[in-house]
Amino acid sequence: TVLIVDFGSQVTQLIARRVREAGVYSEIVPFQSAEAAFATLRPRAVILSGSPASVTDENAPDIPDAILSSGLPIFGICYGQQTLCEQLGGKIEGGLTREFGRAFIEVQKASPLFEGIWAEGTRHQVWMSHGDRVTMLPEGFEIIAASAGAPYAVIADEARRIYGVQFHPEVVHTPDGARLLSNFVHKIAGIKGDWTMAAFRDKAIADIRQKVGDRKVICGLSGGVDSSVAAVLIHEAIGDQLTCIFVDHGLLRMNEAEEVVTMFRDHYNIPLVHVAAEDLFIDALEGEMDPEVKRKTIGRLFIETFEAEAKKLGGADFLAQGTLYPDVIESVSFTGGPSVTIKSHHNVGGLPERMNMQLVEPLRELFKDEVRILGRELGLPDRFVGRQPFPGPGLAIRCPGGITRDKLRILREADAIYLDEIRKAGLYDAIWQAFAVLLPVQTVGVMGDGRTYEFVCALRAVTSVDGMTADFYHFDMDFLGQAATRIINEVKGINRVVYDVTSKPPGTIEWE
Numbered sequence: 001t002v003l004i005v006d007f008g009s010q011v012t013q014l015i016a017r018r019v020r021e022a023g024v025y026s027e028i029v030p031f032q033s034a035e036a037a038f039a040t041l042r043p044r045a046v047i048l049s050g051s052p053a054s055v056t057d058e059n060a061p062d063i064p065d066a067i068l069s070s071g072l073p074i075f076g077i078c079y080g081q082q083t084l085c086e087q088l089g090g091k092i093e094g095g096l097t098r099e100f101g102r103a104f105i106e107v108q109k110a111s112p113l114f115e116g117i118w119a120e121g122t123r124h125q126v127w128m129s130h131g132d133r134v135t136m137l138p139e140g141f142e143i144i145a146a147s148a149g150a151p152y153a154v155i156a157d158e159a160r161r162i163y164g165v166q167f168h169p170e171v172v173h174t175p176d177g178a179r180l181l182s183n184f185v186h187k188i189a190g191i192k193g194d195w196t197m198a199a200f201r202d203k204a205i206a207d208i209r210q211k212v213g214d215r216k217v218i219c220g221l222s223g224g225v226d227s228s229v230a231a232v233l234i235h236e237a238i239g240d241q242l243t244c245i246f247v248d249h250g251l252l253r254m255n256e257a258e259e260v261v262t263m264f265r266d267h268y269n270i271p272l273v274h275v276a277a278e279d280l281f282i283d284a285l286e287g288e289m290d291p292e293v294k295r296k297t298i299g300r301l302f303i304e305t306f307e308a309e310a311k312k313l314g315g316a317d318f319l320a321q322g323t324l325y326p327d328v329i330e331s332v333s334f335t336g337g338p339s340v341t342i343k344s345h346h347n348v349g350g351l352p353e354r355m356n357m358q359l360v361e362p363l364r365e366l367f368k369d370e371v372r373i374l375g376r377e378l379g380l381p382d383r384f385v386g387r388q389p390f391p392g393p394g395l396a397i398r399c400p401g402g403i404t405r406d407k408l409r410i411l412r413e414a415d416a417i418y419l420d421e422i423r424k425a426g427l428y429d430a431i432w433q434a435f436a437v438l439l440p441v442q443t444v445g446v447m448g449d450g451r452t453y454e455f456v457c458a459l460r461a462v463t464s465v466d467g468m469t470a471d472f473y474h475f476d477m478d479f480l481g482q483a484a485t486r487i488i489n490e491v492k493g494i495n496r497v498v499y500d501v502t503s504k505p506p507g508t509i510e511w512e
């Protein structure tokens with residue numbers, strides 16, 4: 001294991017990604033709990049992240065002494081480099097030159113860190129983002145790469161295997177960064193790169209068996225990738241001790257409910273309870289205009305329905321969830337203030353406490369794309385595993401204003417045509433999320449010789465890496481024209497189509 005100490009950088013997760021891509025398991029811990037994690041995980045190397053803090057601040061976070069004196073290989077990035085230097089007896093100065101973005105460094109000296117990538121005297125692109133910098137090295141250190149703006153771009157104490165870089169090797173704008181990190185874990189720390197998804201699967205199955213024994217597990221299946229992969233994995237571990245409950249709220253996309261039921265019940269033979277609860281949800285939502293009330297109503301009904309079904313099954317000891325690593329990592333906060341709720345996300349939060357069940361969360365250690373790889377490893381079809389994210393409250397939040405069964409029908413048809421066009425154009429995988437929204441607005445049009453007065457459909461498509469920020473997708477106008485024509489011709493109830501060109505922020509991905 002490689003331990004990654006998080007000092008609050010925006011890109012700490014990327015460090016973990018790069019290390020795992022090198023075939024080595026890694027875990028992120030906030031600096032406040034680094035000492036305890038270091039003792040329990042017993043890592044073979046430590047990486048220190050960047051930070052919004054400055055080493056020159058009074059309360060700047062430190063690396064625990066236990067790590068510094070462990071004799072293990074250490075790699076400090078940006079703030080990590082600076083605090084390393086300071087704690088080992090060097091000097092840091094703030095605010096001399098601030099450097100952000102692309103920079104070029106020159107290699108001064110060969111090092112195992114550069115093996116197979118960077119030779120002495122060559123220049124390389126890196127990505128900088130810092131205000132402070134090292135001005136005096138601790139004893140034992142030397143400069144092995146430098147640039148005009150960052151004379152201490154890469155420093156090393158080869159004997160103690162401690163390295164520090166001023167730039168960010170974990171971002172794609174440092175083209176050789178992934179290989180630097182892989183040299184650190186393989187060549188310097190001597191860790192073998194044998195962490196693969198097949199190995200993960202075997203270990204996860206063994207863990208589930210050990211935890212569950214001969215007891216029962218229920219899993220709330222939403223039709224999404226995460227809960228599906230979790231269910232298939234758990235089924236492989238404990239077979240029919242697992243029952244899935246699929247609460248069908250009638251807010252799914254075209255044919256989605258049938259696909260889920262067919263795949264789980266017929267293809268995988270996983271015991272599945274399909275709760276057709278459309279009437280319950282839609283009757284409760286009809287006429288409700290407030291987005292937060294809609295979300296909360298759906299969340300509440302979901303929990304009540306799930307609970308009632310679980311009772312009918314005679315209960316279970318465990319509840320399975322498709323929680324992912326980004327939901328688990330404790331975020332490092334410097335402001336300490338509460339963050340504002342933009343939307344109350346709907347999931348099974350609160351269920352385990354209410355139902356007094358233990359959790360089984362076999363995907364807790366994985367990133368989204370790793371879950372997709374695991375899904376393929378488990379034999380789930382590509383088309384299913386590669387699906388774009390879909391929100392828990394479903395089409396209800398893509399129908400601003402009050403929903404009705406007829407509006408949902410219109411939206412479902414338009415959305416299916418839009419996605420069909422996207423797949424045909426080969427764009428599905430390039431887009432994070434694409435969907436139609438049915439606006440509560442009617443406009444005048446002319447079809448044949450007649451006047452029409454029908455709904456407006458908005459199309460949305462965004463690129464994103466994590467859903468936190470997003471840019472609208474830059475379609476070719478001919479593509480949009482073609483999608484609009486098909487929607488207006490084929491869907492009764494829509495006579496106008498518009499495209500949403502809002503990024504996030506200031507917009508959100510969903511409309512409600």
Ligand code: XMP
Binds near residue numbers: 390
């Ligand atoms: P927003 O609209 O907040 O969406 O920019 C960010 C990502 O989260 C998804 N989303 C949800 N997912 N339950 C979910 O499971 C929800 O209530 C929910 N609301 C939004 C959204 O589709 C996008 O991927």
